[in-house]
Amino acid sequence: MDIFTLPRLGLLVPPENPIAEPEYHELLGSEMNVYTTRFPVTPGFTLETMEMYNEVLPDVLATFGTMRLDGAVVACNASHYLLGPDGDRAFCAELSERCGFPVQSTTLAILDLCDALGVSSLTLVSPYASWLTELSRGYWEKAGLTVDRIVLAPAGPNPPGRGEEKDEDFNPYLVTTKTLLERIREADVPEDGTVLFTGTGMGTLPAVAALAAEGTRRTLITSNSAAAWWARRTAGLAGAGEHALLQRIDGAVR
Numbered sequence: 001m002d003i004f005t006l007p008r009l010g011l012l013v014p015p016e017n018p019i020a021e022p023e024y025h026e027l028l029g030s031e032m033n034v035y036t037t038r039f040p041v042t043p044g045f046t047l048e049t050m051e052m053y054n055e056v057l058p059d060v061l062a063t064f065g066t067m068r069l070d071g072a073v074v075a076c077n078a079s080h081y082l083l084g085p086d087g088d089r090a091f092c093a094e095l096s097e098r099c100g101f102p103v104q105s106t107t108l109a110i111l112d113l114c115d116a117l118g119v120s121s122l123t124l125v126s127p128y129a130s131w132l133t134e135l136s137r138g139y140w141e142k143a144g145l146t147v148d149r150i151v152l153a154p155a156g157p158n159p160p161g162r163g164e165e166k167d168e169d170f171n172p173y174l175v176t177t178k179t180l181l182e183r184i185r186e187a188d189v190p191e192d193g194t195v196l197f198t199g200t201g202m203g204t205l206p207a208v209a210a211l212a213a214e215g216t217r218r219t220l221i222t223s224n225s226a227a228a229w230w231a232r233r234t235a236g237l238a239g240a241g242e243h244a245l246l247q248r249i250d251g252a253v254r
Contacts, residue, residue, distance in 0.1 A: 003033060007235035010064050010072035011036045012057070014045070017201040018173055020075045020224060026205060027228035029242040032070075032235060037063045039076070053079035054091070061099055071102040071234040073109070073227045075200040078128075080107040081135045085143040102234050106200055106223040109230040111143050114194075116253045117219060121146035122194040123187065127153045127175045127202045129167035136198055151187045153179055153202065172202040180207040194219040200227075208245055219252060220245070 009028070013020045015038045024034050037060055042049045053076060061072060074080065080088045088108055095103040114122075124140065124147050126133040137147050154165050155174035180197070184207070189195055195218050197204045204222040211220060225245050232241055240250035 006030075007032045007070040007237065008068060009034050009231045009235070010061070010067075010069045011075055012039065012060055012072065013075045014039050014053075014201065015041045016173060017075070019201045019203045023203070023205055023224040024228060027225060027241075027243045027246060028231065031237055031242060032231060035064065035067065035069070037061075045078075050079040050082055054082065058095065058098065061095060061103065069099075069101045071104065071231055072099070073231060074103065074105045075224070075227065077105075077107050077136070077198055077200060077223055078132060080105040081132075081139040084139065085111060104227065104230055104234070106227045107139060109227040110196065110198075110221060110223060113221060113226040113229055113249070114145060117194075117249075119145070119194045119219060119221075121148050122196045122221075123147075123149045123151060123189045125151045125153055125180065125184065125195060125197045127155070127170060127172035127199045129170045131167070140196075148193070149187060149189070151183045151189075153183055172199040175202045177203065177206040177210070180204065181210055184211065189218060191217045194221065197222040200224055205245065212244065212248065220248070225249065
C-alpha cells in the first residue's frame with residue numbers, strides 16, 4: 001500500500017489530550033493518514049481557555065501550512081459548546097471556506113451522526129465538572145435533542161460514589177473503562193436508547209467494545225467515532241470501514 005496516496009485528516013487537539021490520536025488511528029486504521037496540531041498550552045482548563053481556543057483556531061489550522069488535507073477535525077467539544085449549534089455551523093463553514101477543505105467540529109459530527117441515525121433523545125455520559133456538564137447538555141438541547149439522563153464519569157481508579165462527586169473529581173483524561181462500564185450499568189439505560197460518550201479526551205473504545213460484546217442493542221456514539229465517521233464520508237471512502245464500531249454505526253445508518 002502506498003501510504004502517501006491515502007486521504008489526509010488534520011486533527012486539532014488540546015495540548016494535554018492523550019486519547020484523541022490513539023483513538024483516531026484505531027478507528028481509521030490504514031484508511032487515512034492522520035496529522036495532528038495542538039492548541040496553545042494554558043495553566044488550566046477554564047471558560048477563558050475555551051474562549052481562547054475559538055479565538056486562535058484559525059491560526060492553529062494555519063500551522064498545517066500548505067499541506068494538502070482532505071478535511072480537518074477540531075477535537076475539542078468544550079470550546080464549541082460555547083458557540084451553540086448555529087454558531088458552531090457558521091464558524092466551521094467560515095473556516096472551511098478560508099482553508100479550502102472541510103473543517104468540522106466533533107460536536108457537529110455528533111449532530112450529523114444523530115441526524116443520520118434518526119436519534120432524538122440520548123443518555124449523556126459526561127466526564128466533566130458540573131458547570132461544563134450543564135454547558136454540554138445545553139448544546140445538545142439547543143440542537144433539538146432530548147437529554148433523558150446524565151451519567152457522570154469521574155476520574156481515577158477509585159472514583160467517589162454516586163452523589164459524592166465534586167468538580168475536582170472530574171478529569172476526562174483520567175476516566176477508566178471500569179468506571180464507564182459501572183456507571184452505564186447502574187444507570188439502567190433502555191436497550192433501545194442512545195448513549196453519547198462526550199469528550200474527545202475520554203478513552204471510550206474499550207468500554208464500547210465491552211458493551212457491544214454483551215449484545216447491547218443501544219446506539220453507542222462517542223465524540224471520536226462520530227468524527228471518524230464524518231472523516232471517512234468526507235474523504236469518499238467506500239464501505240463501513242475497518243473498525244467494528246464504525247461498522248456498527250454504518251449498519252445503523254443504513
